[in-house]
Amino acid sequence: MRIRQILSTWEYKDMKSSSITIYNIQVFDCNTIRDDMSNLREKINPFFMYGTAWKENRTENLTLMSLQSGFRAIDTANQKKHYFEEGVGKGITRFLESEDFQRQDLFIQTKFTYEEGQDKRLPYDPKADYPTQVKQSFQSSLDHLKTDYIDSYILHGPSTDKGLADKDYEVWETMESLQKDRLTKYIGISNVSANQLQLLIDKASIKPTFVQNRCFARLGWDKMIREICYENDIIYQGFSLLTANRNFISDPRIKQIAASYGEPTPSIIFSFAKQIGILPLTGTSKQVHMNQDLLGIDIKLTNEEIHLIQSIADI
Numbered sequence: 001m002r003i004r005q006i007l008s009t010w011e012y013k014d015m016k017s018s019s020i021t022i023y024n025i026q027v028f029d030c031n032t033i034r035d036d037m038s039n040l041r042e043k044i045n046p047f048f049m050y051g052t053a054w055k056e057n058r059t060e061n062l063t064l065m066s067l068q069s070g071f072r073a074i075d076t077a078n079q080k081k082h083y084f085e086e087g088v089g090k091g092i093t094r095f096l097e098s099e100d101f102q103r104q105d106l107f108i109q110t111k112f113t114y115e116e117g118q119d120k121r122l123p124y125d126p127k128a129d130y131p132t133q134v135k136q137s138f139q140s141s142l143d144h145l146k147t148d149y150i151d152s153y154i155l156h157g158p159s160t161d162k163g164l165a166d167k168d169y170e171v172w173e174t175m176e177s178l179q180k181d182r183l184t185k186y187i188g189i190s191n192v193s194a195n196q197l198q199l200l201i202d203k204a205s206i207k208p209t210f211v212q213n214r215c216f217a218r219l220g221w222d223k224m225i226r227e228i229c230y231e232n233d234i235i236y237q238g239f240s241l242l243t244a245n246r247n248f249i250s251d252p253r254i255k256q257i258a259a260s261y262g263e264p265t266p267s268i269i270f271s272f273a274k275q276i277g278i279l280p281l282t283g284t285s286k287q288v289h290m291n292q293d294l295l296g297i298d299i300k301l302t303n304e305e306i307h308l309i310q311s312i313a314d315i
Protein backbone atom coordinates (compact mmCIF):
# COMPACT_ATOMS: atom_id res chain seq x y z
CA MET A 1 0.00 0.00 0.00
CA ARG A 2 1.48 3.31 -1.01
CA ILE A 3 1.26 6.13 1.44
CA ARG A 4 1.18 9.59 -0.03
CA GLN A 5 -0.19 12.58 1.69
CA ILE A 6 -1.14 16.00 0.34
CA LEU A 7 -0.57 16.04 -3.38
CA SER A 8 -1.99 19.30 -4.44
CA THR A 9 -3.03 22.72 -3.41
CA TRP A 10 -5.31 24.39 -5.86
CA GLU A 11 -5.60 28.06 -6.08
CA TYR A 12 -8.15 30.09 -7.92
CA LYS A 13 -9.47 33.57 -7.95
CA ASP A 14 -12.88 33.92 -6.43
CA MET A 15 -15.11 35.19 -9.20
CA LYS A 16 -17.32 37.36 -7.01
CA SER A 17 -14.49 39.21 -5.32
CA SER A 18 -10.93 39.84 -6.24
CA SER A 19 -9.57 37.85 -3.33
CA ILE A 20 -7.58 34.71 -3.80
CA THR A 21 -9.07 31.70 -2.11
CA ILE A 22 -6.78 28.80 -1.50
CA TYR A 23 -8.44 25.49 -1.03
CA ASN A 24 -6.21 22.77 0.26
CA ILE A 25 -7.66 19.86 -1.59
CA GLN A 26 -5.97 16.75 -0.36
CA VAL A 27 -5.87 14.05 -2.94
CA PHE A 28 -4.75 10.70 -1.67
CA ASP A 29 -3.61 7.48 -3.20
CA CYS A 30 -6.73 5.55 -4.01
CA ASN A 31 -5.46 2.70 -1.86
CA THR A 32 -4.80 4.91 1.10
CA ILE A 33 -7.11 6.18 3.77
CA ARG A 34 -7.81 9.86 3.53
CA ASP A 35 -9.08 11.35 6.72
CA ASP A 36 -9.03 15.11 6.59
CA MET A 37 -10.41 17.66 4.19
CA SER A 38 -11.05 20.21 6.87
CA ASN A 39 -9.78 23.29 5.03
CA LEU A 40 -12.01 22.75 2.07
CA ARG A 41 -14.75 21.57 4.31
CA GLU A 42 -14.79 24.83 6.18
CA LYS A 43 -15.49 26.65 2.94
CA ILE A 44 -18.06 24.43 1.32
CA ASN A 45 -19.31 20.93 1.81
CA PRO A 46 -17.70 19.02 -0.99
CA PHE A 47 -17.11 15.85 0.98
CA PHE A 48 -20.68 14.85 0.20
CA MET A 49 -22.95 15.86 -2.65
CA TYR A 50 -26.72 15.79 -2.87
CA GLY A 51 -27.96 14.46 -6.21
CA THR A 52 -31.22 15.73 -7.68
CA ALA A 53 -31.94 13.21 -10.44
CA TRP A 54 -35.39 11.62 -10.77
CA LYS A 55 -37.03 13.95 -8.24
CA GLU A 56 -39.40 15.58 -10.78
CA ASN A 57 -41.94 17.83 -9.05
CA ARG A 58 -40.40 17.07 -5.65
CA THR A 59 -37.08 18.57 -6.76
CA GLU A 60 -37.61 22.03 -5.28
CA ASN A 61 -38.64 20.79 -1.84
CA LEU A 62 -36.02 18.04 -1.73
CA THR A 63 -33.25 20.45 -2.74
CA LEU A 64 -34.40 22.82 0.00
CA MET A 65 -34.60 19.93 2.48
CA SER A 66 -31.11 18.75 1.60
CA LEU A 67 -29.67 22.23 2.16
CA GLN A 68 -31.56 22.69 5.42
CA SER A 69 -30.24 19.31 6.52
CA GLY A 70 -26.64 20.41 5.96
CA PHE A 71 -25.67 19.52 2.39
CA ARG A 72 -23.83 22.36 0.68
CA ALA A 73 -22.98 20.70 -2.63
CA ILE A 74 -25.75 20.04 -5.14
CA ASP A 75 -25.55 18.03 -8.36
CA THR A 76 -27.96 18.52 -11.24
CA ALA A 77 -28.01 18.59 -15.06
CA ASN A 78 -29.72 20.55 -17.82
CA GLN A 79 -31.45 17.36 -18.94
CA LYS A 80 -35.21 17.39 -18.44
CA LYS A 81 -35.39 13.66 -19.06
CA HIS A 82 -33.87 12.98 -15.63
CA TYR A 83 -33.51 16.31 -13.81
CA PHE A 84 -35.69 19.34 -13.08
CA GLU A 85 -32.98 22.00 -12.96
CA GLU A 86 -35.44 24.87 -12.48
CA GLY A 87 -36.74 23.10 -9.37
CA VAL A 88 -33.17 22.93 -8.06
CA GLY A 89 -32.83 26.68 -8.65
CA LYS A 90 -36.07 27.35 -6.80
CA GLY A 91 -35.00 25.18 -3.85
CA ILE A 92 -31.64 26.98 -3.67
CA THR A 93 -33.30 30.40 -3.90
CA ARG A 94 -35.71 29.57 -1.08
CA PHE A 95 -32.80 28.37 1.05
CA LEU A 96 -30.73 31.51 0.45
CA GLU A 97 -33.73 33.75 1.11
CA SER A 98 -34.68 32.06 4.35
CA GLU A 99 -31.31 31.13 5.89
CA ASP A 100 -28.15 33.03 6.69
CA PHE A 101 -26.16 31.72 3.73
CA GLN A 102 -24.82 33.29 0.56
CA ARG A 103 -24.48 31.83 -2.91
CA GLN A 104 -20.74 31.37 -2.37
CA ASP A 105 -21.42 29.09 0.60
CA LEU A 106 -22.84 26.56 -1.84
CA PHE A 107 -21.22 24.35 -4.44
CA ILE A 108 -23.46 24.00 -7.50
CA GLN A 109 -22.67 21.47 -10.19
CA THR A 110 -24.55 20.99 -13.44
CA LYS A 111 -23.95 19.32 -16.80
CA PHE A 112 -24.02 19.64 -20.56
CA THR A 113 -25.83 16.69 -22.13
CA TYR A 114 -25.71 15.76 -25.81
CA GLU A 115 -28.98 15.55 -27.76
CA GLU A 116 -28.75 11.73 -27.67
CA GLY A 117 -29.08 11.82 -23.87
CA GLN A 118 -32.04 14.19 -23.90
CA ASP A 119 -35.72 13.89 -24.66
CA LYS A 120 -37.38 16.46 -26.94
CA ARG A 121 -37.10 19.27 -24.36
CA LEU A 122 -33.67 20.55 -25.33
CA PRO A 123 -31.92 23.48 -23.64
CA TYR A 124 -30.24 24.45 -26.95
CA ASP A 125 -30.78 24.56 -30.68
CA PRO A 126 -29.78 21.06 -31.93
CA LYS A 127 -28.96 22.50 -35.35
CA ALA A 128 -26.41 24.89 -33.88
CA ASP A 129 -22.73 23.91 -33.76
CA TYR A 130 -21.47 22.29 -30.56
CA PRO A 131 -19.82 25.36 -29.04
CA THR A 132 -23.13 27.20 -29.45
CA GLN A 133 -25.06 24.30 -27.94
CA VAL A 134 -22.79 24.30 -24.88
CA LYS A 135 -23.07 28.07 -24.46
CA GLN A 136 -26.87 27.98 -24.81
CA SER A 137 -27.18 25.09 -22.37
CA PHE A 138 -24.86 26.82 -19.90
CA GLN A 139 -26.79 30.10 -20.07
CA SER A 140 -30.04 28.22 -19.57
CA SER A 141 -28.51 26.51 -16.50
CA LEU A 142 -27.53 29.90 -15.06
CA ASP A 143 -31.12 31.06 -15.61
CA HIS A 144 -32.60 27.90 -14.03
CA LEU A 145 -30.25 28.02 -11.07
CA LYS A 146 -30.56 31.78 -10.63
CA THR A 147 -26.84 32.31 -10.39
CA ASP A 148 -24.15 34.07 -12.39
CA TYR A 149 -21.59 31.31 -12.07
CA ILE A 150 -21.39 27.55 -11.69
CA ASP A 151 -18.93 25.82 -9.38
CA SER A 152 -18.48 22.72 -11.50
CA TYR A 153 -19.60 22.19 -15.10
CA ILE A 154 -19.58 18.59 -16.26
CA LEU A 155 -19.71 16.95 -19.68
CA HIS A 156 -22.41 14.37 -18.95
CA GLY A 157 -20.68 11.75 -21.04
CA PRO A 158 -18.58 11.41 -24.18
CA SER A 159 -20.47 11.08 -27.46
CA THR A 160 -19.18 7.57 -28.16
CA ASP A 161 -18.57 4.44 -26.12
CA LYS A 162 -14.99 4.12 -27.24
CA GLY A 163 -12.45 6.91 -27.57
CA LEU A 164 -13.36 10.54 -28.01
CA ALA A 165 -14.83 12.12 -31.12
CA ASP A 166 -13.99 15.54 -32.57
CA LYS A 167 -17.19 16.91 -31.12
CA ASP A 168 -16.13 15.86 -27.60
CA TYR A 169 -12.98 17.95 -27.97
CA GLU A 170 -15.02 20.84 -29.37
CA VAL A 171 -17.38 20.66 -26.41
CA TRP A 172 -14.47 20.40 -23.98
CA GLU A 173 -12.72 23.42 -25.51
CA THR A 174 -15.92 25.42 -25.07
CA MET A 175 -16.12 24.31 -21.45
CA GLU A 176 -12.49 25.38 -21.03
CA SER A 177 -13.44 28.81 -22.35
CA LEU A 178 -16.25 29.02 -19.75
CA GLN A 179 -13.69 28.31 -17.06
CA LYS A 180 -11.24 30.86 -18.50
CA ASP A 181 -14.06 33.42 -18.49
CA ARG A 182 -14.71 32.52 -14.85
CA LEU A 183 -18.25 31.51 -15.53
CA THR A 184 -17.49 28.13 -14.00
CA LYS A 185 -14.84 27.47 -11.38
CA TYR A 186 -14.14 23.93 -12.48
CA ILE A 187 -14.91 21.58 -15.33
CA GLY A 188 -15.26 17.82 -15.33
CA ILE A 189 -16.50 14.75 -17.14
CA SER A 190 -18.90 11.95 -16.29
CA ASN A 191 -19.56 8.37 -17.42
CA VAL A 192 -16.06 8.07 -18.72
CA SER A 193 -13.84 5.03 -19.33
CA ALA A 194 -10.17 4.89 -18.38
CA ASN A 195 -9.14 5.19 -22.00
CA GLN A 196 -11.40 8.20 -22.62
CA LEU A 197 -10.22 9.94 -19.47
CA GLN A 198 -6.58 9.44 -20.42
CA LEU A 199 -7.23 10.77 -23.93
CA LEU A 200 -8.87 13.86 -22.51
CA ILE A 201 -6.09 14.45 -20.00
CA ASP A 202 -3.48 14.09 -22.75
CA LYS A 203 -5.16 16.49 -25.15
CA ALA A 204 -6.98 19.07 -23.04
CA SER A 205 -5.41 22.40 -22.21
CA ILE A 206 -7.42 22.39 -18.99
CA LYS A 207 -7.64 18.96 -17.40
CA PRO A 208 -10.83 17.91 -15.64
CA THR A 209 -11.03 18.78 -11.96
CA PHE A 210 -13.80 16.22 -11.43
CA VAL A 211 -14.76 12.84 -12.78
CA GLN A 212 -18.26 11.62 -11.91
CA ASN A 213 -18.86 7.91 -12.45
CA ARG A 214 -21.12 5.09 -11.37
CA CYS A 215 -19.01 3.33 -8.77
CA PHE A 216 -19.15 -0.43 -9.03
CA ALA A 217 -17.69 -2.55 -6.22
CA ARG A 218 -17.07 -5.30 -8.78
CA LEU A 219 -14.63 -2.94 -10.53
CA GLY A 220 -12.71 -2.40 -7.30
CA TRP A 221 -14.96 0.60 -6.67
CA ASP A 222 -13.89 1.95 -10.10
CA LYS A 223 -10.26 1.51 -9.14
CA MET A 224 -8.78 1.98 -12.61
CA ILE A 225 -10.42 5.37 -13.06
CA ARG A 226 -9.65 6.38 -9.49
CA GLU A 227 -5.98 5.58 -10.11
CA ILE A 228 -5.93 7.92 -13.11
CA CYS A 229 -7.71 10.57 -11.07
CA TYR A 230 -5.21 10.17 -8.28
CA GLU A 231 -2.23 10.49 -10.62
CA ASN A 232 -3.71 13.64 -12.19
CA ASP A 233 -5.11 15.45 -9.13
CA ILE A 234 -8.67 14.88 -10.21
CA ILE A 235 -11.42 14.45 -7.64
CA TYR A 236 -13.47 11.33 -8.26
CA GLN A 237 -17.19 11.65 -7.55
CA GLY A 238 -18.97 8.32 -7.09
CA PHE A 239 -22.68 7.82 -7.68
CA SER A 240 -24.95 4.78 -7.26
CA LEU A 241 -22.71 3.61 -4.43
CA LEU A 242 -25.75 1.91 -2.89
CA THR A 243 -27.89 1.02 -5.88
CA ALA A 244 -25.10 -0.40 -8.10
CA ASN A 245 -23.74 -2.59 -5.32
CA ARG A 246 -26.77 -4.08 -3.59
CA ASN A 247 -25.39 -7.64 -3.53
CA PHE A 248 -22.12 -6.64 -1.94
CA ILE A 249 -23.61 -4.18 0.50
CA SER A 250 -25.87 -6.89 1.92
CA ASP A 251 -22.81 -9.09 2.56
CA PRO A 252 -22.90 -10.25 6.22
CA ARG A 253 -19.34 -8.96 6.77
CA ILE A 254 -20.42 -5.41 5.90
CA LYS A 255 -23.55 -5.78 7.99
CA GLN A 256 -21.33 -6.83 10.86
CA ILE A 257 -19.17 -3.70 10.50
CA ALA A 258 -22.33 -1.58 10.47
CA ALA A 259 -23.64 -3.35 13.58
CA SER A 260 -20.34 -2.82 15.40
CA TYR A 261 -20.71 0.95 14.93
CA GLY A 262 -24.46 0.87 15.54
CA GLU A 263 -24.91 2.60 12.16
CA PRO A 264 -26.89 1.69 9.04
CA THR A 265 -25.04 0.07 6.14
CA PRO A 266 -25.35 3.10 3.79
CA SER A 267 -23.39 5.17 6.31
CA ILE A 268 -20.61 2.59 6.28
CA ILE A 269 -20.48 2.69 2.48
CA PHE A 270 -20.43 6.49 2.28
CA SER A 271 -17.77 6.80 4.99
CA PHE A 272 -15.73 4.07 3.31
CA ALA A 273 -15.99 6.01 0.04
CA LYS A 274 -14.90 9.24 1.68
CA GLN A 275 -11.99 7.57 3.42
CA ILE A 276 -10.58 6.18 0.18
CA GLY A 277 -10.82 9.57 -1.50
CA ILE A 278 -14.18 9.35 -3.26
CA LEU A 279 -16.51 12.33 -3.14
CA PRO A 280 -19.80 10.45 -2.73
CA LEU A 281 -23.23 11.42 -4.00
CA THR A 282 -26.46 10.50 -2.30
CA GLY A 283 -29.83 10.73 -3.98
CA THR A 284 -32.11 9.98 -1.07
CA SER A 285 -35.60 11.49 -0.97
CA LYS A 286 -36.04 11.00 2.78
CA GLN A 287 -35.23 13.42 5.57
CA VAL A 288 -34.21 10.59 7.87
CA HIS A 289 -31.71 9.30 5.31
CA MET A 290 -30.30 12.78 4.66
CA ASN A 291 -29.60 13.11 8.39
CA GLN A 292 -28.23 9.59 8.60
CA ASP A 293 -25.95 10.12 5.59
CA LEU A 294 -24.55 13.43 6.89
CA LEU A 295 -23.88 12.00 10.34
CA GLY A 296 -22.51 8.69 9.13
CA ILE A 297 -20.01 10.16 6.68
CA ASP A 298 -17.64 10.91 9.56
CA ILE A 299 -17.40 7.34 10.82
CA LYS A 300 -13.71 6.42 10.97
CA LEU A 301 -13.29 2.89 9.73
CA THR A 302 -10.15 0.93 10.54
CA ASN A 303 -7.60 -0.09 7.91
CA GLU A 304 -8.84 -3.66 8.16
CA GLU A 305 -12.44 -2.61 7.60
CA ILE A 306 -11.46 -0.44 4.63
CA HIS A 307 -9.50 -3.30 3.15
CA LEU A 308 -12.39 -5.71 3.64
CA ILE A 309 -14.90 -3.41 1.96
CA GLN A 310 -12.46 -2.64 -0.84
CA SER A 311 -12.03 -6.31 -1.60
CA ILE A 312 -15.65 -7.35 -0.98
CA ALA A 313 -16.22 -8.08 -4.66
CA ASP A 314 -12.94 -9.95 -5.18
CA ILE A 315 -13.43 -13.63 -5.84
Ligand SMILES: NC(=O)c1ccc[n+]([C@@H]2O[C@H](COP(=O)([O-])OP(=O)(O)OC[C@H]3O[C@@H](n4cnc5c(N)ncnc54)[C@H](OP(=O)(O)O)[C@@H]3O)[C@@H](O)[C@H]2O)c1
Pocket residue numbers: 050051052053054075076156190191212239240241242243264266267281282283284285286289290292293
Ligand atom coordinates in the same frame (compact mmCIF):
# COMPACT_ATOMS: atom_id res chain seq x y z
N1 LIG B 1 -23.66 11.51 -14.20
C1 LIG B 1 -24.63 10.64 -14.34
O1 LIG B 1 -24.88 10.10 -15.43
C2 LIG B 1 -25.45 10.26 -13.15
C3 LIG B 1 -26.21 9.10 -13.18
C4 LIG B 1 -26.93 8.76 -12.04
C5 LIG B 1 -26.90 9.59 -10.91
N2 LIG B 1 -26.18 10.73 -10.94
C6 LIG B 1 -26.19 11.67 -9.80
O2 LIG B 1 -25.99 10.94 -8.60
C7 LIG B 1 -27.09 11.20 -7.71
C8 LIG B 1 -27.29 10.03 -6.80
O3 LIG B 1 -27.72 8.94 -7.56
P1 LIG B 1 -27.61 7.47 -6.95
O4 LIG B 1 -27.85 6.54 -8.07
O5 LIG B 1 -26.35 7.38 -6.16
O6 LIG B 1 -28.71 7.48 -5.85
P2 LIG B 1 -30.31 7.32 -6.03
O7 LIG B 1 -30.59 6.17 -6.91
O8 LIG B 1 -30.86 8.65 -6.42
O9 LIG B 1 -30.79 7.04 -4.56
C9 LIG B 1 -30.27 6.08 -3.71
C10 LIG B 1 -31.30 5.01 -3.38
O10 LIG B 1 -30.86 4.40 -2.18
C11 LIG B 1 -31.93 4.49 -1.22
N3 LIG B 1 -31.43 4.63 0.16
C12 LIG B 1 -31.73 3.83 1.17
N4 LIG B 1 -31.14 4.21 2.30
C13 LIG B 1 -30.45 5.30 2.00
C14 LIG B 1 -29.62 6.16 2.75
N5 LIG B 1 -29.39 6.02 4.05
N6 LIG B 1 -29.03 7.17 2.08
C15 LIG B 1 -29.25 7.35 0.77
N7 LIG B 1 -30.04 6.57 0.03
C16 LIG B 1 -30.63 5.55 0.64
C17 LIG B 1 -32.73 5.69 -1.63
O11 LIG B 1 -34.02 5.54 -1.10
P3 LIG B 1 -34.70 6.73 -0.24
O12 LIG B 1 -35.00 7.82 -1.20
O13 LIG B 1 -35.90 6.06 0.29
O14 LIG B 1 -33.72 7.14 0.81
C18 LIG B 1 -32.68 5.60 -3.14
O15 LIG B 1 -33.64 4.70 -3.61
C19 LIG B 1 -28.24 11.50 -8.67
O16 LIG B 1 -29.29 12.19 -8.02
C20 LIG B 1 -27.54 12.35 -9.68
O17 LIG B 1 -27.38 13.65 -9.18
C21 LIG B 1 -25.44 11.08 -12.02
